[in-house]
Each structure stands twice: as C-alpha cells, then as structure tokens.
Amino acid sequence: MHFTKKLLLGLLLGLVLAAGLGFGLARTKQPSPIAIVHTIDRGPVHAEFQAQGSFLYAEQARLSPEFMARVLKVHVREGDLVRAQQLLLELDxxxxxxxxxxxxxxxxxxxxxxxxxxxxxxxxxxxxxxxxxxxxxxxxxxxxxxxxxxxxxxxxxxxxxxxxxxxxxxxxxxxxxxxxxRAAVLAPIGGRVIRIGIKPGETAVPSATSLAGSDLLVLADPDSLEVEALVAEQDLARIHQGQPIKARAVAFPEVLLTGRVKQISPAPKPLGPAPQEASKMRPVAVRIALDRVPAELKPRLWSDMAADVSFGAGGKDAALRVPLLALRHEEESALSSMEAAAFGTRQRPYVWLLRAGQAEKRLLVLGMADAEHQEVIEGLSAGDQIVAGPPELLDRLRSGQALAGPRAP
The missing domain is CATH 1.10.287 (Helix Hairpins)
Incomplete structure (x- = not known):
C-alpha cells in the first residue's frame, strides 16, 4: 500500500514536469510577429493646413413684413423650391x-x-x-x-x-x-426656402431688429452655396485669392468638395466683449467659392452647417517621405529647468527601422505633411525599410525585437 502511494506520487510529479517542459518548449518555439514593411521612397508631399467653417448662400433674400398684420396662411415649407413671384404666404x-x-x-x-x-x-x-x-x-x-x-x-x-x-x-x-x-407675399427670386420664421395666426411686425415676427422667411439660390472658413491670424500669410481648397461637410464627410478662395475679410472677427479677449489671436473670415456641389447633395446642405476646410500651402514633388501611419511619438523633457517650466515636454517623432530582422528605433526630423505622408529631413534614407504596421504591433514594439516577414503593406 505504501509502495503504491509512492508510485502514484512519482507519476504525478513526472506529468507536471513534462507539462512544464512542454510549455517552455512551446514558448521558445513561438513565432516572431509578422510586420507590414514599407520601403522609404521619394514622392509628392503637398502641405495643407486646416480650418473650421460653415456653409452659406451668397445670394439669398430675407423677407420682412412692411406692416403689422396677422398671418393668414403659409403656402410653403422649409426646403421647398419656389419660382420667382410664387405666392409664399398671406397676411390679413x-x-x-x-x-x-x-x-x-x-x-x-x-x-x-x-x-x-x-x-x-x-x-x-x-x-x-x-x-x-x-x-x-x-x-x-x-x-x-x-x-x-x-x-x-x-x-x-x-x-x-x-x-x-x-x-x-x-x-x-x-x-x-x-x-x-403686398398682403400676398410673393417670392422676389427663385430658390429654396431655407427658413420660415412665422406661423399662421401669429402677428408679423415690421422691425429693423430681430423682434419676434420681424422675419417671415428666407429664400436662397441653391446654386450660390459657398463656404466661410475662420482662419487663424498666424495662417493668414499663407492664404491668397484664387488659392485652391478642399472642403467636407461634417454631416457628409464622404463627399469631397473643391473650390477656390474668393474673398479674404480685411479685419478679424471679434472674440467677445471681455477686455482679456483683445490679446488673443482672432480668426479671419475667408469666403470660398465652390467648384461644383453634387446635385444629390444640394438639398441636404443648409446654411450654417459645419465644414472642415483644407488649404493647400505648397509642397514638393520628390520629397523623402514616410507614411503617417508608421510615425510614433515619445515625450522629450526640455533641456533646462527654466525651459521645462516654460514649455514642459515636447513630442519627438520616430519610426521602427527594420535591420537584419530586428526592430530599431530611429528618431526623425520632419518637414511638411499632407493627408498621408510627411517629409523626412533627417533620420532615414531612400531604400530604408521601416515597420508600417499593424498598429497593435507598432504600439508594443521594443528595440531589438525580432520580426518575421517582411510582408508588403
């Protein structure tokens, strides 16, 4: 009986040791992660800077009553297309x-x-x-x-x-x-009804200010849709009349619109009445004429809808470049305590260079950027291979780590 227990304990101990050895061998034989590799080359990098804006109509008519009267009937709805001299609403x-x-x-x-x-x-x-x-x-x-x-x-x-x-x-x-x-209010122009400010039974009031009832409705020519971008003062020197732009409606980001700078406001917009606002950088309104708005998008775009605008700011046709997806950044402390107090830390860009199947961190000095690439001024040469993905691999790579592959991006 005593011998049997010792035999069983020996067998169990052997099984545990064998399992541990097998697990260790399995870990030792785990394959290196597979990287997406990109070869550094030269190509176009066209710099852009961004601004926020909104859509508006260059040609619109705001209708106000010429005498105080009760609204009898409104014959249109917001979004309706109307022709010139069409009956819009009736006043008593x-x-x-x-x-x-x-x-x-x-x-x-x-x-x-x-x-x-x-x-x-x-x-x-x-x-x-x-x-x-x-x-x-x-x-x-x-x-x-x-x-x-x-x-x-x-x-x-x-x-x-x-x-x-x-x-x-x-x-x-x-x-x-x-x-x-004029109690029968007619459309002065053909266009789209973009806003109705009054209802049947309410009182229309003639007024130069925004009193209730002072605005009947607003008509706009849908073909006169433009964008007004608010550009920071420090970027104003990079803008000129006729400059090409790209714009996307925030509500419809899949549609790319193109256009050109039509007008630059001669004065920045005020930020607010507070005295401390005067020292801040104020935005400048830049009016943009669009080349073409798809017909299916016109009825869905309205005045005051938000837009993202990209301004072209020059570029190079044969710049040494790196994909933006491959770039990573690490914090760098300021060089002195005085600078640290004033500026804190800054971000140093780097990529993972692939050498002899291993990852090597390479710090970079970068130049202009566009939507997909950024110019490399120092740190890489044409023909170098870098790790471009996948993102989860880039986030956990370490210097000297072995990589399998490479496979093309």
Missing part, C-alpha cells in the same frame, strides 16, 4: 383696406376743394380783366385795379396748393393700395 390686409377707404375719402375732398379753387381763380381772372378795361377807360380807381390783381394772384396760388394736396393724397392712396397688394 383688413387694417390696410380700412386705411385705403379713408384715404379715398380724403382724396375726394381734396379734389372737390381743387375744383372750388379753380372756380375762384377763374372768377378772379374775370374780375381782374374787367377792372383792367375800366382802368384803361378812366372809369375806375387805381386801388381797385391793384386789388383785383392781388386777388387773382391769391386765387392762382390757392389752385397750386390744392393741386399739391391732391397729389399728396393720391400718392398716399397708391401706397395704401400697394400695401393691400
């Missing part, structure tokens, strides 16, 4: 019609007064003519002839005043009739 012209009736009555009175003034002038002319004959024949006194002249001139002036009054009332009537006609 009841007060304007009442005013027009009052003006018509005033005009009738003014015309009647004009007729009376003309009759009085004719009578004054006839009396002046009679007094002139009597004065010539010596049958009248000088003061009567002079009095007749004065009364005729006074009557003539009365006719001129009455005519002027009739013209004023007639112009007032024309304006009131025009207001009645």
């Amino acid at each position: 012209p009841a007060l304007q019609k009442l005013e027009a009736e009052q003006v018509n009555a005033q005009l009738a009175q003014a015309q009647a007064k004009l007729a009376q003034s003309q009759l009085a002038w004719r009578q004054a002319q006839e009396k002046k003519d009679r007094e002139a004959v009597l004065w010539r024949d010596g049958m009248s006194f000088a003061d009567r002839w002079s009095d007749a002249q004065l009364k005729e001139e006074d009557a003539r002036l009365g006719v001129e005043a009455a005519k002027q009054h009739v013209r004023q009332i007639a112009a007032q009537r024309e304006r009131t009739q025009e207001l009645v006609r």
Whole structure:
C-alpha cells in the first residue's frame, strides 16, 4: 500500500514536469510577429493646413413684413423650391383696406376743394380783366385795379396748393393700395426656402431688429452655396485669392468638395466683449467659392452647417517621405529647468527601422505633411525599410525585437 502511494506520487510529479517542459518548449518555439514593411521612397508631399467653417448662400433674400398684420396662411415649407413671384404666404390686409377707404375719402375732398379753387381763380381772372378795361377807360380807381390783381394772384396760388394736396393724397392712396397688394407675399427670386420664421395666426411686425415676427422667411439660390472658413491670424500669410481648397461637410464627410478662395475679410472677427479677449489671436473670415456641389447633395446642405476646410500651402514633388501611419511619438523633457517650466515636454517623432530582422528605433526630423505622408529631413534614407504596421504591433514594439516577414503593406 505504501509502495503504491509512492508510485502514484512519482507519476504525478513526472506529468507536471513534462507539462512544464512542454510549455517552455512551446514558448521558445513561438513565432516572431509578422510586420507590414514599407520601403522609404521619394514622392509628392503637398502641405495643407486646416480650418473650421460653415456653409452659406451668397445670394439669398430675407423677407420682412412692411406692416403689422396677422398671418393668414403659409403656402410653403422649409426646403421647398419656389419660382420667382410664387405666392409664399398671406397676411390679413383688413387694417390696410380700412386705411385705403379713408384715404379715398380724403382724396375726394381734396379734389372737390381743387375744383372750388379753380372756380375762384377763374372768377378772379374775370374780375381782374374787367377792372383792367375800366382802368384803361378812366372809369375806375387805381386801388381797385391793384386789388383785383392781388386777388387773382391769391386765387392762382390757392389752385397750386390744392393741386399739391391732391397729389399728396393720391400718392398716399397708391401706397395704401400697394400695401393691400403686398398682403400676398410673393417670392422676389427663385430658390429654396431655407427658413420660415412665422406661423399662421401669429402677428408679423415690421422691425429693423430681430423682434419676434420681424422675419417671415428666407429664400436662397441653391446654386450660390459657398463656404466661410475662420482662419487663424498666424495662417493668414499663407492664404491668397484664387488659392485652391478642399472642403467636407461634417454631416457628409464622404463627399469631397473643391473650390477656390474668393474673398479674404480685411479685419478679424471679434472674440467677445471681455477686455482679456483683445490679446488673443482672432480668426479671419475667408469666403470660398465652390467648384461644383453634387446635385444629390444640394438639398441636404443648409446654411450654417459645419465644414472642415483644407488649404493647400505648397509642397514638393520628390520629397523623402514616410507614411503617417508608421510615425510614433515619445515625450522629450526640455533641456533646462527654466525651459521645462516654460514649455514642459515636447513630442519627438520616430519610426521602427527594420535591420537584419530586428526592430530599431530611429528618431526623425520632419518637414511638411499632407493627408498621408510627411517629409523626412533627417533620420532615414531612400531604400530604408521601416515597420508600417499593424498598429497593435507598432504600439508594443521594443528595440531589438525580432520580426518575421517582411510582408508588403
């Protein structure tokens, strides 16, 4: 019995040792990770810098009421395409019609007064003519002839005043009739309804400020869509009129739009009313004309939608370059305590150079960059092979680590 227990314990111990040895052998024989290798070459690197912006319409019409009135009916919806002179909404012209009736009555009175003034002038002319004959024949006194002249001139002036009054009332009537006609609000241009600011039953209020009811709706020409980018002051020297750009709507990043700089604002935009804002770098508005907007995208792009804008800033056609995906960065402490207090740490770029099947960290000095590559000024030569992926391998590589492969990217 005692012998049997010792035998079993020996067998178990042997199994454990064999398993450990097998595990160690398995770890020893684990294959090296497979790397994606890229060969450093020369090629185009066209530098770009980014800015945020928004879409807007260069041609749009903001419709406001010319008199206070209740909205009877809105005939369109936001997003509708309308033609010029199409009926958009109706205002209640009841007060304007009442005013027009009052003006018509005033005009009738003014015309009647004009007729009376003309009759009085004719009578004054006839009396002046009679007094002139009597004065010539010596049958009248000088003061009567002079009095007749004065009364005729006074009557003539009365006719001129009455005519002027009739013209004023007639112009007032024309304006009131025009207001009645404008109760039917028509589209001044053909385009898209991009905003409706009022509903049936609400009161439209004429105002130069943004009071409730002061904006009826906004029309825009969908073919006049542009982008306004806000560019930092330090980048302003790199922008010129006619410069090509690329833009993407944040809502539709898969669609690339192209265009050119149309206008650069002569003054930066204010950041805010606080005095401390004055010392900050302020953005400058840059207007961009788009080359072409796909027809299927036009109805989905609206004014004030956000856009990402890329400005071309020159480049090289045969730069020594490295893929951005292969770049890694490590922190580098400042050289002195004073610099450290002022600047803290900075990022040093590096890549993993592949030499004799092993990874070697290589620090780089870099130049301009585009969306896919960055120029290498120091640290690599054409023909060098670097590890370009996969990303999970790049993040855990160590100097001297063996790599299998290589396999092409």
